[in-house]
Amino acid sequence: MSTPEYTLYELVSREDNKESQTGHSPYVNKTKADLAILGVPYKSVPLTFIGVRNNLASDTKNDVVTVPTLQLSSGEYITDSFKIAEYLQKHHATEDKSLFPSPDSHASIRFLDFWIDGDLVIAIRELFRPLFWTNLDKASADYFLEFKYGNDQALLDDHLATLGSVEKLNKKAEVAREKLKTLDRLLAEAPNGGPFILGTKPSHADASLWGWYAASQVNAPVINELLWEHPSLPNVAKWVAAAKEATGIKFNFPPAKITPK
Ligand SMILES: N[C@@H](CCC(=O)N[C@@H](CS)C(=O)NCC(=O)O)C(=O)O
Incomplete structure:
Protein backbone atom coordinates (compact mmCIF):
# COMPACT_ATOMS: atom_id res chain seq x y z
CA MET A 1 0.00 0.00 0.00
CA ALA A 93 -13.35 17.46 -4.92
CA THR A 94 -14.91 15.60 -7.85
CA GLU A 95 -18.25 15.93 -9.60
CA ASP A 96 -19.61 13.36 -7.19
CA LYS A 97 -17.91 14.30 -3.90
CA SER A 98 -17.60 17.91 -2.82
CA LEU A 99 -17.31 19.85 0.45
CA PHE A 100 -18.58 23.07 -1.19
CA PRO A 101 -20.93 21.80 -3.90
CA SER A 102 -21.22 25.16 -5.68
CA PRO A 103 -19.31 28.46 -5.55
CA ASP A 104 -22.43 29.99 -3.96
CA SER A 105 -22.42 27.46 -1.14
CA HIS A 106 -19.10 28.71 0.30
CA ALA A 107 -20.57 31.76 2.02
CA SER A 108 -23.59 29.94 3.43
CA ILE A 109 -21.44 27.08 4.73
CA ARG A 110 -19.05 29.59 6.31
CA PHE A 111 -22.01 31.27 8.03
CA LEU A 112 -23.34 27.94 9.26
CA ASP A 113 -19.88 27.00 10.54
CA PHE A 114 -19.75 30.26 12.56
CA TRP A 115 -23.30 29.68 13.86
CA ILE A 116 -22.48 26.12 14.91
CA ASP A 117 -19.20 27.06 16.67
CA GLY A 118 -20.75 30.12 18.29
CA ASP A 119 -24.48 30.00 18.96
CA LEU A 120 -25.31 26.32 18.81
CA VAL A 121 -22.35 25.17 20.83
CA ILE A 122 -22.96 27.57 23.71
CA ALA A 123 -26.42 26.03 24.05
CA ILE A 124 -25.36 22.37 23.93
CA ARG A 125 -21.83 22.00 25.28
CA GLU A 126 -22.64 21.85 28.99
CA LEU A 127 -24.49 18.60 28.29
CA PHE A 128 -21.22 16.82 27.49
CA ARG A 129 -18.05 18.94 27.67
CA PRO A 130 -17.35 18.58 31.42
CA LEU A 131 -17.05 14.81 30.89
CA PHE A 132 -14.04 15.48 28.71
CA TRP A 133 -12.19 16.71 31.80
CA THR A 134 -12.90 13.43 33.64
CA ASN A 135 -11.14 11.49 30.85
CA LEU A 136 -7.97 13.60 30.66
CA ASP A 137 -4.60 12.68 32.16
CA LYS A 138 -3.43 14.94 35.02
CA ALA A 139 -1.38 17.40 32.93
CA SER A 140 -4.12 17.74 30.30
CA ALA A 141 -6.84 18.10 32.97
CA ASP A 142 -4.90 20.94 34.61
CA TYR A 143 -4.46 22.60 31.21
CA PHE A 144 -8.18 22.22 30.44
CA LEU A 145 -9.16 23.70 33.80
CA GLU A 146 -6.86 26.67 33.27
CA PHE A 147 -7.64 27.49 29.65
CA LYS A 148 -11.27 26.38 29.24
CA TYR A 149 -12.48 27.21 32.75
CA GLY A 150 -10.13 30.07 33.73
CA ASN A 151 -8.96 27.89 36.67
CA ASP A 152 -12.46 28.19 38.17
CA GLN A 153 -12.78 24.75 39.81
CA ALA A 154 -16.12 25.77 41.40
CA LEU A 155 -17.60 26.46 37.95
CA LEU A 156 -16.35 23.14 36.60
CA ASP A 157 -17.73 21.34 39.68
CA ASP A 158 -21.08 23.04 39.09
CA HIS A 159 -21.09 21.84 35.46
CA LEU A 160 -20.14 18.31 36.58
CA ALA A 161 -22.99 18.39 39.10
CA THR A 162 -25.42 19.29 36.29
CA LEU A 163 -24.40 16.10 34.49
CA GLY A 164 -25.34 14.13 37.61
CA SER A 165 -28.82 15.64 37.95
CA VAL A 166 -31.75 14.58 35.75
CA GLU A 167 -33.63 17.75 36.71
CA LYS A 168 -30.78 20.11 35.79
CA LEU A 169 -30.04 18.19 32.59
CA ASN A 170 -33.66 18.45 31.50
CA LYS A 171 -33.60 22.23 31.95
CA LYS A 172 -30.39 22.62 29.94
CA ALA A 173 -31.68 20.24 27.27
CA GLU A 174 -34.84 22.28 26.81
CA VAL A 175 -32.78 25.38 25.99
CA ALA A 176 -30.51 23.32 23.72
CA ARG A 177 -33.47 21.87 21.80
CA GLU A 178 -34.80 25.39 21.17
CA LYS A 179 -31.51 26.19 19.44
CA LEU A 180 -31.49 22.92 17.48
CA LYS A 181 -34.98 23.73 16.18
CA THR A 182 -33.38 26.20 13.77
CA LEU A 183 -31.39 23.35 12.34
CA ASP A 184 -34.39 21.04 12.28
CA ARG A 185 -36.28 23.64 10.23
CA LEU A 186 -33.35 24.06 7.86
CA LEU A 187 -33.15 20.28 7.39
CA ALA A 188 -36.91 20.09 6.82
CA GLU A 189 -36.40 22.39 3.83
CA ALA A 190 -33.16 20.83 2.57
CA PRO A 191 -32.94 20.60 -1.23
CA ASN A 192 -34.42 17.39 -2.67
CA GLY A 193 -35.62 16.32 0.77
CA GLY A 194 -32.16 16.00 2.37
CA PRO A 195 -31.13 14.14 4.48
CA PHE A 196 -28.02 16.36 4.44
CA ILE A 197 -28.00 20.12 4.99
CA LEU A 198 -27.48 20.91 1.32
CA GLY A 199 -29.45 18.00 -0.07
CA THR A 200 -28.75 14.42 -1.01
CA LYS A 201 -24.97 14.53 -0.55
CA PRO A 202 -22.84 15.46 2.47
CA SER A 203 -20.80 18.70 2.38
CA HIS A 204 -18.63 20.66 4.81
CA ALA A 205 -21.86 21.98 6.37
CA ASP A 206 -22.52 18.43 7.59
CA ALA A 207 -18.87 17.90 8.59
CA SER A 208 -19.07 21.03 10.72
CA LEU A 209 -22.15 19.84 12.59
CA TRP A 210 -20.71 16.32 12.80
CA GLY A 211 -17.68 17.69 14.64
CA TRP A 212 -19.84 18.64 17.63
CA TYR A 213 -22.20 15.70 17.31
CA ALA A 214 -19.20 13.35 17.46
CA ALA A 215 -17.61 15.16 20.45
CA SER A 216 -20.94 15.04 22.29
CA GLN A 217 -20.96 11.23 22.08
CA VAL A 218 -18.71 11.23 25.15
CA ASN A 219 -22.09 11.47 26.93
CA ALA A 220 -24.00 9.41 24.35
CA PRO A 221 -26.82 7.85 26.41
CA VAL A 222 -27.84 11.23 27.83
CA ILE A 223 -27.36 13.55 24.90
CA ASN A 224 -28.88 11.28 22.25
CA GLU A 225 -32.12 10.86 24.17
CA LEU A 226 -32.39 14.52 25.18
CA LEU A 227 -31.19 16.11 21.98
CA TRP A 228 -30.02 14.35 18.84
CA GLU A 229 -32.78 11.72 18.79
CA HIS A 230 -35.50 13.68 20.59
CA PRO A 231 -38.99 13.33 19.01
CA SER A 232 -39.31 17.12 18.72
CA LEU A 233 -36.34 17.17 16.29
CA PRO A 234 -37.20 14.49 13.68
CA ASN A 235 -35.09 15.96 10.90
CA VAL A 236 -32.05 16.19 13.15
CA ALA A 237 -32.46 12.50 14.05
CA LYS A 238 -32.69 11.66 10.35
CA TRP A 239 -29.52 13.69 9.73
CA VAL A 240 -27.66 11.82 12.50
CA ALA A 241 -28.42 8.46 10.88
CA ALA A 242 -27.33 9.68 7.43
CA ALA A 243 -24.18 11.41 8.73
CA LYS A 244 -23.09 8.27 10.61
CA GLU A 245 -23.32 6.31 7.41
CA ALA A 246 -21.64 8.97 5.29
CA THR A 247 -18.61 9.34 7.56
CA GLY A 248 -18.36 5.72 8.73
CA ILE A 249 -16.65 7.11 11.84
CA LYS A 250 -17.05 5.12 15.07
CA PHE A 251 -16.48 6.40 18.60
CA ASN A 252 -14.25 4.97 21.28
CA PHE A 253 -15.12 6.99 24.37
CA PRO A 254 -14.92 5.24 27.73
CA PRO A 255 -18.21 4.78 29.63
CA ALA A 256 -19.38 8.09 31.16
CA LYS A 257 -18.09 8.49 34.72
CA ILE A 258 -21.24 10.37 35.79
CA THR A 259 -24.73 8.86 35.77
CA PRO A 260 -27.65 11.27 36.19
CA LYS A 261 -30.01 10.60 39.10
N1 LIG B 1 -10.84 27.50 14.59
C1 LIG B 1 -10.03 26.33 14.85
C2 LIG B 1 -10.18 25.91 16.29
C3 LIG B 1 -9.27 24.74 16.65
C4 LIG B 1 -9.17 24.49 18.16
O1 LIG B 1 -9.54 25.35 18.98
N2 LIG B 1 -8.62 23.31 18.52
C5 LIG B 1 -8.40 22.97 19.91
C6 LIG B 1 -8.80 21.54 20.18
S1 LIG B 1 -10.55 21.34 20.09
C7 LIG B 1 -6.92 23.07 20.21
O2 LIG B 1 -6.09 22.74 19.40
N3 LIG B 1 -6.58 23.53 21.40
C8 LIG B 1 -5.22 23.63 21.81
C9 LIG B 1 -5.10 24.48 23.04
O3 LIG B 1 -6.14 24.86 23.61
O4 LIG B 1 -3.96 24.75 23.43
C10 LIG B 1 -10.44 25.23 13.86
O5 LIG B 1 -11.53 25.31 13.28
O6 LIG B 1 -9.64 24.31 13.61
Missing part, protein backbone atom coordinates in the same frame (compact mmCIF):
# COMPACT_ATOMS: atom_id res chain seq x y z
CA SER A 2 1.28 3.49 -0.77
CA THR A 3 1.96 5.94 2.07
CA PRO A 4 -0.85 8.47 2.60
CA GLU A 5 -0.16 11.94 1.32
CA TYR A 6 -1.38 13.59 4.52
CA THR A 7 -0.62 13.56 8.22
CA LEU A 8 -3.41 14.71 10.53
CA TYR A 9 -2.39 15.99 13.97
CA GLU A 10 -5.25 15.30 16.33
CA LEU A 11 -6.16 15.54 20.01
CA VAL A 12 -6.21 12.64 22.48
CA SER A 13 -7.06 12.74 26.13
CA ARG A 14 -4.27 10.64 27.62
CA GLU A 15 -0.53 10.45 27.11
CA ASP A 16 -0.60 6.88 28.49
CA ASN A 17 -3.25 5.58 26.06
CA LYS A 18 -3.05 7.45 22.79
CA GLU A 19 -4.99 4.94 20.73
CA SER A 20 -8.12 4.80 22.84
CA GLN A 21 -9.50 8.29 23.18
CA THR A 22 -9.80 10.34 20.03
CA GLY A 23 -12.98 12.24 19.23
CA HIS A 24 -12.91 14.88 21.95
CA SER A 25 -11.89 17.69 19.59
CA PRO A 26 -14.90 18.91 17.61
CA TYR A 27 -12.62 20.65 15.13
CA VAL A 28 -10.55 17.53 14.45
CA ASN A 29 -13.83 15.62 14.05
CA LYS A 30 -14.85 18.10 11.34
CA THR A 31 -11.67 17.44 9.37
CA LYS A 32 -12.01 13.68 9.77
CA ALA A 33 -15.53 13.93 8.37
CA ASP A 34 -14.28 16.04 5.43
CA LEU A 35 -11.56 13.47 4.69
CA ALA A 36 -14.13 10.66 4.89
CA ILE A 37 -16.61 12.48 2.63
CA LEU A 38 -13.93 12.92 -0.03
CA GLY A 39 -12.43 9.44 0.56
CA VAL A 40 -8.93 10.83 1.22
CA PRO A 41 -6.56 8.55 3.21
CA TYR A 42 -4.31 9.97 5.91
CA LYS A 43 -1.97 9.06 8.73
CA SER A 44 -2.94 10.21 12.20
CA VAL A 45 -0.61 11.62 14.87
CA PRO A 46 -2.31 11.75 18.28
CA LEU A 47 -1.26 14.53 20.66
CA THR A 48 -2.44 15.64 24.09
CA PHE A 49 -2.96 19.36 24.82
CA ILE A 50 0.59 19.38 26.16
CA GLY A 51 1.86 17.75 22.96
CA VAL A 52 0.07 20.40 20.89
CA ARG A 53 1.57 23.23 22.92
CA ASN A 54 5.10 21.73 22.98
CA ASN A 55 5.83 19.37 20.07
CA LEU A 56 3.44 20.68 17.43
CA ALA A 57 4.14 24.33 18.26
CA SER A 58 7.85 23.65 17.88
CA ASP A 59 7.54 21.57 14.67
CA THR A 60 5.26 24.10 12.98
CA LYS A 61 7.13 27.11 14.44
CA ASN A 62 3.70 28.41 15.43
CA ASP A 63 3.19 29.19 19.12
CA VAL A 64 -0.58 29.48 18.71
CA VAL A 65 -1.03 26.31 16.66
CA THR A 66 -4.21 24.27 17.20
CA VAL A 67 -5.51 20.92 16.00
CA PRO A 68 -6.56 19.89 13.47
CA THR A 69 -3.33 20.61 11.65
CA LEU A 70 -2.76 18.83 8.36
CA GLN A 71 0.77 18.25 7.09
CA LEU A 72 1.19 17.87 3.34
CA SER A 73 3.78 15.58 1.73
CA SER A 74 5.77 18.75 0.93
CA GLY A 75 6.14 19.29 4.71
CA GLU A 76 3.86 22.35 4.71
CA TYR A 77 1.33 22.61 7.56
CA ILE A 78 -2.28 23.84 7.32
CA THR A 79 -3.99 24.73 10.60
CA ASP A 80 -7.72 25.41 11.11
CA SER A 81 -10.56 23.09 10.11
CA PHE A 82 -12.15 25.54 7.67
CA LYS A 83 -8.86 26.27 5.89
CA ILE A 84 -8.22 22.52 5.68
CA ALA A 85 -11.68 22.03 4.17
CA GLU A 86 -10.91 24.67 1.53
CA TYR A 87 -7.59 23.01 0.74
CA LEU A 88 -9.16 19.54 0.46
CA GLN A 89 -11.90 20.94 -1.75
CA LYS A 90 -9.35 22.44 -4.12
CA HIS A 91 -7.33 19.23 -4.42
CA HIS A 92 -9.81 16.39 -3.99
